[in-house]
Amino acid sequence: MNIRAVFFSVWNTYVPLAVATFLIVSGVFLFAIVRYRHRPGRSPSAREENNRAELVYAAVLLGIASFLITVSLNANGRVDRTSRPAAMTVDVVGYQWGWRFTYPAHHVTVAPARLGARPVMVIPVGTNVAFNVTSTDVIHSFWIPYLRFKIDAFPHHVNSFVTRFTRTGTFVGRCAEYCGVLHYQMDFAVKVVSRSSYTKWISSHRGLHISQATGAAI
Numbered sequence: 001m002n003i004r005a006v007f008f009s010v011w012n013t014y015v016p017l018a019v020a021t022f023l024i025v026s027g028v029f030l031f032a033i034v035r036y037r038h039r040p041g042r043s044p045s046a047r048e049e050n051n052r053a054e055l056v057y058a059a060v061l062l063g064i065a066s067f068l069i070t071v072s073l074n075a076n077g078r079v080d081r082t083s084r085p086a087a088m089t090v091d092v093v094g095y096q097w098g099w100r101f102t103y104p105a106h107h108v109t110v111a112p113a114r115l116g117a118r119p120v121m122v123i124p125v126g127t128n129v130a131f132n133v134t135s136t137d138v139i140h141s142f143w144i145p146y147l148r149f150k151i152d153a154f155p156h157h158v159n160s161f162v163t164r165f166t167r168t169g170t171f172v173g174r175c176a177e178y179c180g181v182l183h184y185q186m187d188f189a190v191k192v193v194s195r196s197s198y199t200k201w202i203s204s205h206r207g208l209h210i211s212q213a214t215g216a217a218i
């Protein structure tokens with residue numbers, strides 16, 4: 001399942017509605033300011049409410065909100081249903097302040113050697129990868145902006161999702177939940193490589209704890 005494509009379509013649904021709402025509200029606002037501005041001999045309206053108009057816009061708002069909730073839940077459901085089974089697993093652990101990535105099948109762990117170093121998660125292209133995300137302390141959020149996707153990392157709980165990267169490249173990852181003063185030091189990188197490069201990389205690092213001092217340049 002291409003998470004990026006699914007959530008891009010959600011984004012494409014939200015944005016026109018947001019733009020239309022902004023234009024309608026500003027338009028009505030400007031119209032009221034210009035049309036009903038103070039003029040000599042004009043007194044303010046004494047009307048306090050207009051139940052019919054208020055009911056209509058409450059109903060419209062409810063309609064739009066229900067539509068957007070349905071679209072979002074559908075996208076989540078589609079991603080959850082169709083992306084399994086995964087060909088490989090990465091265990092993701094967030095902590096104050098960094099991320100640790102473990103490839104359980106190969107006993108490989110990638111972690112930053114020091115605060116602010118950017119650990120690089122290596123992923124094969126076109127492969128369904130299951131991510132099991134958790135935290136050792138407070139709530140973090142595992143965010144890969146390129147995927148238009150993030151998922152919370154809770155202590156004592158594992159959140160899972162499966163996705164596939166459809167092209168090679170290096171993508172930035174961040175923590176998207178404020179988790180303390182050095183929250184901004186939690187960047188990581190996802191390096192998507194060909195399947196053969198991945199196989200070479202993982203087999204040459206089998207059983208290793210890779211402590212990264214620098215990380216990939218993005």
Ligand SMILES: [Cu+2]
Nearest residue numbers: 140175179186
């Ligand atoms: Cu965090």
